[in-house]
Amino acid sequence: MPPRDSQDAPTPRAGGIAARAQAGAAPARYLAGLNPEQRRAVEALDGPVLVLAGAGTGKTRVLTTRIAHIIATGRARTQEILSVTFTNKAAREMKHRIAMLIGDVAEGMQWLGTFHSISTKLLRRHAELVGLRSDFTILDTDDQIRLMKQVIRAENIDEKRWPARQLAFLIDGWKNRALTPEKVSAGEAASFAGGKGQKLYAAYQERLKTLNACDFGDLLMETIRLFQDNPDILKSYQDRFRYILVDEYQDTNVAQYLWLRLLAQGRRNVCCVGDDDQSIYGWRGAEVDNILRFEHDFPGATVIKLERNYRSTGHILASASHLIANNEGRLGKTLFTDGESGEKVTVTGSWDSEEEARLVAEEIEQLQRKNHSLNEIAILVRASFQMREFEERFVTVGIPYRVIGGPRFYERAEIRDALAYFRCVCQPADDLAFERIVNVPKRGLGDATINVVHEYARGQQIPMIQAVRFIVETEELKPKPRQTLRELVDSIARWASMLDTTPHHELCETILEESGYTAMWKADRSADAAGRLENLKELIRSMQDFENLRAFLEHISLVMEAASGEAEDRVTIMTLHGAKGLEFETVFLPGWEEGLFPHPRALDEQGRAGLEEERRLAYVGITRAKRRAKLYFASNRRIHGMWNATIPSRFVDELPEANVEVTEGAGSGFGGYGRQGGGASRFDQMQPFGASSYNTPGWQRAQKAGTRPGSTGGGFGEAFRGGSAGPQRQPLLIEGELLAKSTGVVSSFTVGARIFHVKFGYGEVSAIDGNKLTVDFDKAGRKMVLESFVQVA
């Protein structure tokens, strides 16, 4: 069992590399371990470069070595290199690895960070040019929604019918595409509140400016605006950044792409690294097309493919490759490995999800007996609700585990409350923070009082805290709330005056004490009150790592994760999305069933593209495994509390027989896949004629497993279903395919037409998109339906 040549292992620290290479000594040692393609990607410094790096091909190594190379050859200094990642985690990891290569010089990499953190830095420098002050606040999703509620209310729109969440979702989508309110197409803007979408968006943006605030989308959009409106400033940054590097390029959205293109069009020394097969964030605006567009926007770009995989064994790699080959929209890479074939990928069926968890736990215990490190084992699920069953099982049998994801530290109510207090002190214009804490703990300041303050602040165009200072000098409020408010703003002013003289963590502790916030939780007898106080202590503790309160607030507004540094040996439970970029010796992939994976919502909303994205997710899952990939599916799973009979995922069928071993859950008595009526409700609207539950697409697919064009060889479906003598064989029907074909079709319906739908009854067409109709049903409310299931009433 030879040790795997893991390309992701950092190269040993080599002290004076930079100095030596600069002096023109022998080829630097850091280049030695690279394969020819990797080396080419590192050394192609001039002009645009696109590196298509498959899973496990040493992508991060190329990026970090390239930076080391730029510095070592004296092409640029650390502060002249812009390197962009998506997550803070990735940025941290990259900085760390660069430090391993070139030492402390990496500290000078001040332009290494996420799109958002770099944008923030740029905006703080030039805030006045986009109508902000340099101490602008960054709002998180929660603040965004609260603000949108206010905006919707101000327009006298029914919040019930037009929820702020939905508006937030729309505006987010627009910002992902760098659409300012004026640029939103009329058709899209019409899809909210009967055409008020655009107006609300504009109003929201205006409110943000008054609040001196940005949401996450604005960070990118305002930076783009800054560059577009100020060519001289753009020019100065184009000149400064001699080299630009981008990680995970397949995850960029339109706004990020424009951002990047503006900066890169200067020196054109831009290097993007990505893998179209690992694009799994389309649902939040990522555009794989950006990869395809690269060569168009940067003519003459060098394209380098990294296809040698250093991570997985032959069987695992073959399985993943075969699966992903079912996707149409690919640039097409063929991964290969010189390593051994290793163990086959296993597929195991179980009766239900509980048995699935038991089987996985048993496997883990066996591996444990063979001294397999638990840190090298991961359970990757499609949806987080699957995690609970594994946790329960692991608790009963005593397998240590850690869950990645879940509710995040900075999203907890007590943390957000505390932060709101700190924000009030640091950023006096932060109305959202003020509103959050004005009556927490309870001070007897109800809606009536707040409204008075609100009105006054609006009228005078001043922040609420300032408005309070005026109001308490008037007779407008009753004595009691007046006095309470006065005390509150006096306290805030007092705390603010201590900012420069008191260590910030002490000040914050004082704020929480004096405001009565800690006392509130101490008085609370509910079970989690103690935990909340603990969290607050943790918050105070963690802020000591920062220079001042301002820096701390900046950090957490951009980094919504708390550092967790436990090193014990534990199994990791996480979502497939969370696993991107990671690797484990053994990977368990439970829940490969229709109705869960591919996830129906992805098919509903994105059609064929959604299915392909789900398949890429499956690909990401399998390619996380170095030596063992173990798939599972259950015949019964409880979803939203209801038991559903389920059939294996189509992705199981798409695995190559030669590399996969089918096992059965021991003594499970499983084997029946007949649908006993019921279930499958999501297909109902697709099957208006189908009284029989055997008409569901999933069932049909099960019947014709292995006969799919384009899928080589027989699928495994049969192995589990014991052959099939289904009713009629109808063509594979994906809801998504119907939806996908719908775009561009001219509808025969008109807005305002009365229609009848087989499932939802009578309604009125309110919008048309291809052959998708948005209909306000008399009984069922607003729904998006396919034209083909609708007739004129």
Place this chain on the structure above:
DNA sequence: GGGGGTAAGTTTTTT
């Protein structure tokens, strides 16, 4: 202002 009852929404997640 707090508590209880009802209604709605339950994929993935960063920043």
Place this chain on the structure above:
DNA sequence: ACTTACCCCC
């Protein structure tokens, strides 16, 4: 089936 958010009433 379950949680969470909101509304209304006390």
